[in-house]
Amino acid sequence: MTNEMIYNPHVSVDCVVFGFDGSKLKVLLIERTINEQNELYNDKKLPGSIILTDEDLDDAASRVLTELTGLKNIYLSQFRSFGNPKRTDNPRDILWLENTTQLKIGRIVTVAYVALIKIDRKIQFKSEISQANWYDLNEVATMNLAFDHAEIIKKGLEYIRHSLDIEPYLLFELLPRKFTLSQLRSLYDTVHQTNSDVRNFQKKVALWAYVVALDEMEEGVPHRAARLYKFKRTPNP
Amino acid sequence: MTNEMIYNPHVSVDCVVFGFDGSKLKVLLIERTINEQNELYNDKKLPGSIILTDEDLDDAASRVLTELTGLKNIYLSQFRSFGNPKRTDNPRDILWLENTTQLKIGRIVTVAYVALIKIDRKIQFKSEISQANWYDLNEVATMNLAFDHAEIIKKGLEYIRHSLDIEPYLLFELLPRKFTLSQLRSLYDTVHQTNSDVRNFQKKVALWAYVVALDEMEEGVPHRAARLYKFKRTPNP
DNA sequence: ACAAAAGTGTTTGGAGTACACCCATGA
DNA sequence: TCATGGGTGTACTCCAAACACTTTTGT
Numbered sequence: 001m002t003n004e005m006i007y008n009p010h011v012s013v014d015c016v017v018f019g020f021d022g023s024k025l026k027v028l029l030i031e032r033t034i035n036e037q038n039e040l041y042n043d044k045k046l047p048g049s050i051i052l053t054d055e056d057l058d059d060a061a062s063r064v065l066t067e068l069t070g071l072k073n074i075y076l077s078q079f080r081s082f083g084n085p086k087r088t089d090n091p092r093d094i095l096w097l098e099n100t101t102q103l104k105i106g107r108i109v110t111v112a113y114v115a116l117i118k119i120d121r122k123i124q125f126k127s128e129i130s131q132a133n134w135y136d137l138n139e140v141a142t143m144n145l146a147f148d149h150a151e152i153i154k155k156g157l158e159y160i161r162h163s164l165d166i167e168p169y170l171l172f173e174l175l176p177r178k179f180t181l182s183q184l185r186s187l188y189d190t191v192h193q194t195n196s197d198v199r200n201f202q203k204k205v206a207l208w209a210y211v212v213a214l215d216e217m218e219e220g221v222p223h224r225a226a227r228l229y230k231f232k233r234t235p236n237p
Numbered sequence: 238m239t240n241e242m243i244y245n246p247h248v249s250v251d252c253v254v255f256g257f258d259g260s261k262l263k264v265l266l267i268e269r270t271i272n273e274q275n276e277l278y279n280d281k282k283l284p285g286s287i288i289l290t291d292e293d294l295d296d297a298a299s300r301v302l303t304e305l306t307g308l309k310n311i312y313l314s315q316f317r318s319f320g321n322p323k324r325t326d327n328p329r330d331i332l333w334l335e336n337t338t339q340l341k342i343g344r345i346v347t348v349a350y351v352a353l354i355k356i357d358r359k360i361q362f363k364s365e366i367s368q369a370n371w372y373d374l375n376e377v378a379t380m381n382l383a384f385d386h387a388e389i390i391k392k393g394l395e396y397i398r399h400s401l402d403i404e405p406y407l408l409f410e411l412l413p414r415k416f417t418l419s420q421l422r423s424l425y426d427t428v429h430q431t432n433s434d435v436r437n438f439q440k441k442v443a444l445w446a447y448v449v450a451l452d453e454m455e456e457g458v459p460h461r462a463a464r465l466y467k468f469k470r471t472p473n474p
Numbered sequence: 475a476c477a478a479a480a481g482t483g484t485t486t487g488g489a490g491t492a493c494a495c496c497c498a499t500g501a
Numbered sequence: 502t503c504a505t506g507g508g509t510g511t512a513c514t515c516c517a518a519a520c521a522c523t524t525t526t527g528t
Binding site for chain 3: 197200203204207220221222
Binding site: 222223 | 504505506507508509510
């Protein structure tokens with residue numbers, strides 16, 4: 001049985017996983033090492049891979065993310081496909097693909113997914129296959145990424161900005177279970193590229209049924225402790 | 238040279254083209270005839286086809302739409318990909334595909350596009366390959382369509398509802414060049430599933446810089462003639 | 475004259491925005 | 502006591518929604 005019977009080398013999935021560390025938005029990238037005429041070349045890429053022949057796209061995205069980063073049960077949303085025939089033109093990318101898959105690779109159409117996750121949960125990037133790390137979005141803009149992954153990240157970011165406008169409760173995927181209104185506001189302003197007024201923001205949030213105040217305060221901060229809040233899923237958010 | 242060198246039989250594009258006839262939203266479908274053991278079987282499908290090996294997805298969508306319906310210069314937006322392995326499981330669909338493409342067909346991932354067009358422009362569905370017609374959306378819900386095309390249409394409709402919320406000027410893709418406010422309101426209410434108040438609607442439209450009143454009236458209607466309006470593209474709509 | 479659709483204003487409530495000061499805490 | 506961020510209220514503007522009658526035209 002050859003790899004060709006298991007893998008479909010014409011379609012791939014890529015996952016753009018965004019995280020928030022309290023002040024900045026980050027993307028999850030994995031290390032890639034290419035053996036080019038015995039010179040090792042290192043760069044970064046999105047977690048992604050070709051799909052299995054009998055696998056749905058959503059399933060492929062979850063599987064690949066788990067295999068490459070160890071992350072499980074992440075809510076991934078398909079946002080766009082990329083099929084420029086030139087996207088697999090770089091010889092370095094082809095070399096790497098053929099080495100990793102042991103398949104003859106031609107043109108690949110990729111289906112891209114986004115996810116939002118809390119950086120706070122003790123993430124163990126456990127994978128035997130690859131090494132995953134968070135990178136600052138600004139930093140990523142200046143990095144050399146594999147394939148058209150820079151473009152995919154850009155479109156993914158547009159997509160989540162957009163989704164968060166429509167479904168603001170998605171923000172809570174990015175926050176710790178208990179959070180302060182400053183954290184929420186800082187995140188809100190980061191993704192919306194705004195600078196909200198503190199009072200107006202508190203009023204706005206007071207109208208969101210899915211944000212509930214707790215009887216708990218922050219601890220160990222070098223200033224007045226802030227009230228903690230939690231996110232509560234509501235019947236129709 | 239085999240077809241396999243020209244066509245990529247693993248990825249297709251499908252176009253969901255919506256039109257508005259003044260009162261109802263319609264979808265463009267093409268006829269399909271399948272020769273099943275010398276019994277001819279007829280049904281409908283979306284205009285769509287597998288892509289060429291060296292073709293970008295957007296280009297494939299335009300090309301396929303033109304080839305199958307004669308429509309040119311239609312603005313198509315990619316909205317989602319469909320890759321359930323079972324979507325190409327129906328033997329009738331496979332038979333049809335292999336007959337039309339002369340290729341061995343396995344699993345196909347399709348990238349779906351939507352477009353909005355005016356039914357008023359004298360559309361000549363000129364194609365040597367297929368016959369295209371408008372179908373009422375309600376009607377479509379009860380029809381048997383090829384592959385997962387019913388699902389694709391449903392998602393396409395959700396997508397345009399959504400887009401029209403954000404970019405209301407897209408509505409004008411669906412209207413004749415000169416239109417009355419009743420027509421605009423009827424269309425608006427159709428896509429939003431609302432029932433707007435006439436006066437409030439006129440006020441709302443008065444604020445849209447891209448709708449301008451003409452010095453012309455409707456003619457030949459059996460009641461008071463309505464003023465005509467046109468759509469004017471603005472620098473930043 | 476009547477049927478059919480066009481056109482027109484006012485009021486009310488909710489949401490967003492602008493704006494400045496005192497409070498609690500740890501160092 | 503000071504530095505740091507937390508927390509609070511009011512006034513204004515804009516937009517959305519509710520609501521009913523008169524006008525024009527063809528038959």
